[in-house]
Amino acid sequence: MALSGLALPRTSNTSDSPSADSLSEKLAVRGVNFWYGAKQALFDINLSVPERSVTALIGPSGCGKSTLLRLVNRMNDLIEGTQRTGNILLDGEDINASGHDVSALRRRVGMVFQKSNPFPKSIYENVAYGPRVSGDRNRARLDEIVARCLKRAALWNEVKDRLGSSALELSGGQQQRLCIARALATDPEVLLMDEPASALDPKSTQAIEDLIAELKREYTILIVTHNMQQAARVSDQTAFFFEGKLVESGPTEQMFRKPREKQTEDYITGRFG
Numbered sequence: 001m002a003l004s005g006l007a008l009p010r011t012s013n014t015s016d017s018p019s020a021d022s023l024s025e026k027l028a029v030r031g032v033n034f035w036y037g038a039k040q041a042l043f044d045i046n047l048s049v050p051e052r053s054v055t056a057l058i059g060p061s062g063c064g065k066s067t068l069l070r071l072v073n074r075m076n077d078l079i080e081g082t083q084r085t086g087n088i089l090l091d092g093e094d095i096n097a098s099g100h101d102v103s104a105l106r107r108r109v110g111m112v113f114q115k116s117n118p119f120p121k122s123i124y125e126n127v128a129y130g131p132r133v134s135g136d137r138n139r140a141r142l143d144e145i146v147a148r149c150l151k152r153a154a155l156w157n158e159v160k161d162r163l164g165s166s167a168l169e170l171s172g173g174q175q176q177r178l179c180i181a182r183a184l185a186t187d188p189e190v191l192l193m194d195e196p197a198s199a200l201d202p203k204s205t206q207a208i209e210d211l212i213a214e215l216k217r218e219y220t221i222l223i224v225t226h227n228m229q230q231a232a233r234v235s236d237q238t239a240f241f242f243e244g245k246l247v248e249s250g251p252t253e254q255m256f257r258k259p260r261e262k263q264t265e266d267y268i269t270g271r272f273g
């Protein structure tokens with residue numbers, strides 16, 4: 001059945017963007033299993049993520065999407081009693097190899113969460129925070145980074161006259177774009193986005209989606225979303241998870257129009273989940 005009920009307003013792997021085939025592999029997930037204590041949350045996951053593309057992770061609640069996202073910047077290391085087997089390669093290098101610098105990894109792999117979480121500091125200090133922690137104290141350089149990242153996050157025009165104001169005075173949509181600017185400030189190569197627009201109104205959601213389309217020119221983006229229309233709009237590649245397993249992945253256009261698996265079709269047409 002063609003999934004005509006699900007409008008595909010704009011998949012981003014059309015005309016102006018290179019096809020996934022022509023891009024080199026940025027991230028590779030190879031045979032990854034993951035446990036929280038005795039509970040296995042991921043089963044033999046294999047996924048290849050091309051550079052400068054958007055990959056959407058979809059699937060019902062609790063199927064392991066966020067777990068996989070957190071493995072890519074080793075955030076799960078912070079949770080006690082977890083165990084992983086298999087490998088995650090960034091530019092061909094095993095991010096879990098002994099001696100791999102986790103701080104450097106987290107600078108290369110930025111993360112944006114569902115609920116915007118600006119620090120209770122000024123707009124300027126939120127963006128300057130990462131570079132400062134990395135030892136950058138040069139004011140002119142920090143000014144340049146803050147302006148550049150706020151522009152990239154499409155927030156500059158709204159805040160340039162009040163960089164000293166508290167970030168908490170911004171609207172929810174602005175706060176989320178500030179968190180994206182903050183994530184960009186350490187010059188990452190990969191951006192992980194865990195339902196970045198789910199708490200936002202339609203206008204702010206649109207702003208975030210436009211931003212994602214813009215950012216993928218430079219960054220490799222992995223986004224978790226429950227919104228099928230959003231996955232169809234913003235991603236080049238989609239991966240469907242169910243109960244900790246990757247059921248199928250492929251070009252978004254194909255996944256939404258003609259999925260290989262019945263389970264995928266049932267999910268994206270809203271029959272379950």
Ligand SMILES: Nc1ncnc2c1ncn2[C@@H]1O[C@H](COP(=O)(O)OP(=O)(O)OP(=O)(O)O)[C@@H](O)[C@H]1O
Nearest residue numbers: 036039041059060061062063064065066067068079
């Ligand atoms: N810190 C944790 N400790 C124990 N179990 C966890 C932890 N985090 C997640 N889990 C379990 O691992 C499984 C996968 O959870 P995960 O958050 O990755 O799913 P998800 O697909 O992102 O869900 P959602 O769409 O609801 O965010 C679930 O069964 C969840 O209960």
